[in-house]
Amino acid sequence: MSAVPLSAKPAIGAGFRLQWEPAQQAHVLLYPEGMVKLNGSAGAIMSRCDGVRTLGEIVADLEHTYGATGLADDVIAFVALAMAREWLEIQA
Amino acid sequence: MTSFSGRVGPPLWLLLELTYRCPLHCVFCYNPTDFARTGPELDTQSWMRVLREARALGAVQLGLSGGEPLVRDDVESLVAEAHSLGYYVNLITSGVGLSEARIAALKAAGLDHIQLSFQDSTRELNDFLSSTRTFELKARVASLIKKFAYPMVLNVVLHRLNIDHVGAILALAERLGADYVELANTQYYGWAWLNRAQLLPSREQLQRAEETTQRFRERVGGRMQIFFVVPDYYESRPKACMNGLGSVFLTITPDGTALPCQAARMLPGLTFPNVREASVRAIWHESAAFNHFRGEAWMKEPCRSCPERSKDFGGCRCQAYLLTGDPANADPVCDLSPHHQLITQAIARASQPQDRPSVLAANEAPLVFRDHRASVALAGREPA
Numbered sequence: 001m002s003a004v005p006l007s008a009k010p011a012i013g014a015g016f017r018l019q020w021e022p023a024q025q026a027h028v029l030l031y032p033e034g035m036v037k038l039n040g041s042a043g044a045i046m047s048r049c050d051g052v053r054t055l056g057e058i059v060a061d062l063e064h065t066y067g068a069t070g071l072a073d074d075v076i077a078f079v080a081l082a083m084a085r086e087w088l089e090i091q092a
Numbered sequence: 093m094t095s096f097s098g099r100v101g102p103p104l105w106l107l108l109e110l111t112y113r114c115p116l117h118c119v120f121c122y123n124p125t126d127f128a129r130t131g132p133e134l135d136t137q138s139w140m141r142v143l144r145e146a147r148a149l150g151a152v153q154l155g156l157s158g159g160e161p162l163v164r165d166d167v168e169s170l171v172a173e174a175h176s177l178g179y180y181v182n183l184i185t186s187g188v189g190l191s192e193a194r195i196a197a198l199k200a201a202g203l204d205h206i207q208l209s210f211q212d213s214t215r216e217l218n219d220f221l222s223s224t225r226t227f228e229l230k231a232r233v234a235s236l237i238k239k240f241a242y243p244m245v246l247n248v249v250l251h252r253l254n255i256d257h258v259g260a261i262l263a264l265a266e267r268l269g270a271d272y273v274e275l276a277n278t279q280y281y282g283w284a285w286l287n288r289a290q291l292l293p294s295r296e297q298l299q300r301a302e303e304t305t306q307r308f309r310e311r312v313g314g315r316m317q318i319f320f321v322v323p324d325y326y327e328s329r330p331k332a333c334m335n336g337l338g339s340v341f342l343t344i345t346p347d348g349t350a351l352p353c354q355a356a357r358m359l360p361g362l363t364f365p366n367v368r369e370a371s372v373r374a375i376w377h378e379s380a381a382f383n384h385f386r387g388e389a390w391m392k393e394p395c396r397s398c399p400e401r402s403k404d405f406g407g408c409r410c411q412a413y414l415l416t417g418d419p420a421n422a423d424p425v426c427d428l429s430p431h432h433q434l435i436t437q438a439i440a441r442a443s444q445p446q447d448r449p450s451v452l453a454a455n456e457a458p459l460v461f462r463d464h465r466a467s468v469a470l471a472g473r474e475p476a
Binding site: 015017019021022023024028030031032033034035 | 102104149150152153155178180182204205207243245272
């Protein structure tokens, strides 16, 4: 799995829709006749992937929001996993 | 009222069967055979109310189906309302009635996905496989679906009469530019149950079809994803039908009856509520019919003490009822069921050499086409 650079701008993959579901208290990823319920950290990352912000900015935002440091490796690993599943794509 | 003490989640999946009207007459349709006896269709405002109430409960995946949903002229307004409520909206259609003007309007209304079904009946099978009229319609609709930037998702129902043509069907799907193809073997409810003897493929047919599909997969690689759904009669464990009745799935039939699965209206001893008389919340959380098969208290042996009961919930209640007469029995597909021989006998009959089944052969049990006249005739008869 190749590392995603911090300059990349991830966006929700074509054919997927991300939204917050109050009834499930979770972000979900919707696609034709299916749904993935995201856990808290996956939801926090993916809800910031708007195709505008860089991965570096997303990591900084997450570290600020959750009062944590050193999240870059975990975030990059998740983004790579999500890209393999086409949940995320990198804008050209 | 039946009580259920467990935690009930939201009806995540809402299926609206907008109408039983359909221009096609498929012999494998799962709609009830007595659909002609059901009451009038809900009007637009009632469907809108169902959408709002179910969304408030947490419904998020929406299927618009039928019959053929496009025979109604309010699908565009229902899609617009559903989209604004936050549903992911799937249209399940034969393509009949899907003009360029309508697909443009549906796209503008926020439709997320179209599943195009090849609902070839035997009357149309030759037409379909010989690339004539049906092919022209499907090809036109397929190109519209691509033009409006939807993924091209084809669903083909397989049965004894067409399963040997799976190679031709896949080649056709490739010519149409399909991204996903679901080769779904018939499930035996409604009209398909009536026609089971003519529709159940033999084990050899099934194996050949799976091999053909595998070879095709290897040739096309990642260009086209193909899902092959084996008929559950050929499995040794039952499907986890609806993830358990009353767990995530809610169907509303054309006349407003609420069901925990599309086929459940047949289940004896249960009075299914109607959205004309009760809120979706009351139906989902409080009605006896929806609580009846929740949890495990209803189970009989061998399910009751089975370590796999939380995995498959005893299989399908409708199949248990159709085959054994008691919906609380284990689904006979399970080889632990004391009624499993009903399945093995059906498979044995399907595997006997027989002449190619034909609708025209007068000396065989005829295929019954799903149409209004047949439904009126069948409505007077108790289900087998």
